[in-house]
Amino acid sequence: MLHTGSGGVFDVETIEDRPGFIALRVSGKGSQSLMETEPGGHRWQEPSGKKGHIHTSTITVAVLDEVSEKEYQLDLSDVSFSFYRASGAGGQHRNKTDSACRAIHTPSGIVVRAENARSQHVNKATAIEALRAKLSSSAKEAAQNERSSDRKGQVGTGMRADKIRTIRMQDNIVTCHRTNNKHKTKAYLKGDLSWL
Numbered sequence: 001m002l003h004t005g006s007g008g009v010f011d012v013e014t015i016e017d018r019p020g021f022i023a024l025r026v027s028g029k030g031s032q033s034l035m036e037t038e039p040g041g042h043r044w045q046e047p048s049g050k051k052g053h054i055h056t057s058t059i060t061v062a063v064l065d066e067v068s069e070k071e072y073q074l075d076l077s078d079v080s081f082s083f084y085r086a087s088g089a090g091g092q093h094r095n096k097t098d099s100a101c102r103a104i105h106t107p108s109g110i111v112v113r114a115e116n117a118r119s120q121h122v123n124k125a126t127a128i129e130a131l132r133a134k135l136s137s138s139a140k141e142a143a144q145n146e147r148s149s150d151r152k153g154q155v156g157t158g159m160r161a162d163k164i165r166t167i168r169m170q171d172n173i174v175t176c177h178r179t180n181n182k183h184k185t186k187a188y189l190k191g192d193l194s195w196l
Helices: 031-035 091-096 120-155 185-189
Strands: 002-005 008-018 021-027 040-047 054-061 079-084 100-105 110-114 163-168 173-176 182-184
Touching: 008 031, 021 031, 040 120, 054 120, 079 120, 100 120, 110 120, 163 185, 173 185, 182 185
Parallel strands: 040 163
Antiparallel strands: 002 008, 008 021, 040 054, 079 100, 100 110, 163 173, 173 182
């Protein structure tokens, strides 16, 4: 869906939508500058119709770069290989030659072994692929932990003290609690963030 804001035209796509959570992809000209002011708690207030009571809802927003799925690039100069005789069934060739391979990724200390094939070259190639898979998994886990920590830092606890903006429908005022600036709700809802 195309939207127009103070920063330009941008596209909003729903990635995930479940009770209490929605993930959106915002892209296009001005989308990054548009979203950089949004992380934190947003409070929405409107009259509830019952004796002048005000209904308040809170939403927390985190703005994260999209994760790109790249294949892990293994630098073989970081890997030390050693070869040894494999044990177990496999015939004379397997038991009398150093065909099994141990690969150690020096920076991380991750070790893999490959000894199923009779060929040293095949076992080495298998060890490299196993090492690449382990390092890729480890890198993804580290990135996910960093992303989770970044998200938690942006949204805070969701309590009132963490709010960055209050949208008050009853008096047509939006307040940015970071800058203390106020703006008209209707203009804000149309995408005008120039006042922030």
